Amino acid sequence: MRQAVHFLLNGQLRRLEAFDPTLTVLRYLRETEALLGTKEGCAEGDCGACTAVVADLHEGQLRYRAVNSCIQFVAQLDGKALFTVEALQSQAGLHPVQQAMVDCHGSQCGFCTPGFVMSMYAGSLNGVKPQRQAINEMLAGNLCRCTGYTPIIEAATRVLSQAPQPACAPAALQQQLEALPKHEGFELEYQGRRFIAPANSEELAQVLQRHPDATLLAGGTDVGLFVTKQHRSLATVVHLEKIPELSQIRQEGGGVRIGAAVSYQRARSALSRLYPALDALVSRVGAVQVRSMGTVGGNIGNGSPIGDMPPALIAAGAQLTLRCGSEVRSLPLEDYFIAYGKQNRQVGEWIESIWVPEPPANAVYRVYKITKRFEQDISSVCGAFNIGLLYHGDIPTVESARICFGGMAGTPLRATGCERWLVGRPWNAETIEQAAAILGREYTPLSDFRASAEYRSLVAANLLRRLYAQTVGQEDCAIAC
Known part of the structure; x- marks a missing residue:
């Protein structure tokens, strides 16, 4: 070396x-x-x-x-x-990104300005569209305490409407x-x-x-x-970044295999093709800067009980592959998490990849991330649902169920009792209410500065109610979370 x-x-x-x-x-x-x-x-x-x-x-x-x-x-x-x-300023003057910030009065004290400029510069080179939602996502990782965001957004709109100008x-x-x-x-x-x-x-x-x-x-x-x-x-x-097999994304066995060193930015499209609901979830993992560096494997490896991806991938039925020397083993992702701060990984062993299966044709898959603020916040509760519905007449029957929550225990934890109770029962309001009561008995969440135990229990039940409301066309119903 x-x-x-x-x-x-x-x-x-x-x-x-x-x-x-x-x-x-x-x-x-x-x-x-x-x-x-x-x-x-x-x-x-x-x-x-x-x-x-x-x-x-x-x-x-x-x-x-x-x-x-x-x-x-x-x-x-x-x-x-x-x-x-x-690197942006040249003998010809300010770079168009810098000039837009000047012209739109996007800077006051100036401390945050270089960071905004570089985020806009990267966005311009990557073809971000001059649309408000895209700009919000591009700049979610940049905070300003004194200017206010309106002139900064105006500057970004101007920059993204022009042809990109690389510094090199x-x-x-x-x-x-x-x-x-x-x-x-x-x-x-x-x-x-x-x-x-x-x-x-x-x-x-x-x-x-x-x-x-x-x-x-x-x-x-x-x-x-x-x-x-x-x-x-x-x-x-x-x-781990230089190891080719840890940075690969490939189709395999009716699903997609994602190397442990694949960033969120790269994994996002592959995961979203299988499970469209994951696009919104990944968009809320940190911000652009974090998703450019942070990896799916790393989020699993650190074993956090409030990591965003493990509940979503567990609900999808993901399998984890670990390697130690030449020995390779696979296990269901949920079996990696043993207890708070303890994972099923031996000395000298590393996570090699995560395999995520395609969903069944009859699957209803949703992930809900509940936080105090929308952008750049850690979950108070993250709930993931993968419900297979079999239709015979007007009311479908639950054929399969995988439900997992983060933030409700010392590890990401499946609601296996609720899952077993749901299977074979009609997918209706009465079933949901009884299932919600079972959820309340399955988890004993802690109170901390993000949420109280009572709030977390209420949210978990309400997310199941929200899922049901969405499946029966009541997406605008008022459910407190």
Whole structure:
């Protein structure tokens, strides 16, 4: 393995070795490169003040992603190009994104402005439409405390209505990226700490044999917080991004297999084709910057009881594949979660992929995420329902049921008692009310700062009522959640 990281910074080559393995991109920009346009607001990937744009080659094509530099490690830039707000201005003057912010009076104190500019820049390069919903999603990861969003949205509308203007000619950038030694693995060591990026599963197995307690890093939206918020010193970090099989999405066996290192941004379309309801859910996983980095496998691997994807995938009947050396095993996703903070993963074992089956033709599949605010919030309750209905006459019968909730227990947990009771019964209001009562007995949620136990229990029952109302054409009914 090589012992240096190679990347492009605003078009210029950087080769780094012997540096802190968990040095964040934000700290590097400000403290080493003296590029002060990128700001630190929250240091946890929420406010967007630190937004920069990463370009890399995906399947031979240039790809641009807005990312939070505050929770990304410099070593993750290997083989990529990073652009900061300083790259946009040229001898001809301000970049059109910057000029639009000036013309529309989109800046007041200016602290958040570079982050907004870079999010708009990435959106422009990625062909985001100049429509309000698309703009809201593009900018959901950028917060402004003093200007108000109307002039910023006006600036975004203007920018997205114009032809994109890359800061670096795409052909030249692609040539520069192709010249970087990005495929082989690398290993950095600094003051007894390591950052290792294996190039394949065989190398990963060897690394984990030597370092069984290593911290596995996919996107870093959780691991970054270990450093910036918990101030932990990570002895060994093993980065999974370079392993080809962990970054693949492929059709397989009447479903889709998603590698553990596939980002939400890439997984979104594949999952939405199978289950259209997942598109809305994924759109509320963090914001664009988080979805550009965060992975489906990472969300499962950390074992959080309030992770967004596990309840949805459990309801879909997803299977998890884990690997340790050359040994591979599969298990239903729900069996991975044993108890709070405890998962069914052995020492030296890693999540390889998630297989999500196609839904049956008669399936009704819905996912509901309940939060205090719509954008960028963690679930108080997340409920996922996969109900198979068999029609004989006017009232269908429940043929199958998979129901899973997050936020209702120490792990994402199926409502197996409610499922068993539903199967074989008519899908009507009386059945739903009795099923809702069973839900209340199956879960004993906790009270915390997101919601009380009583609220969570009420919400779980009401989500089942909402599902029923939607299936019988009463989508506008008033159900308190």
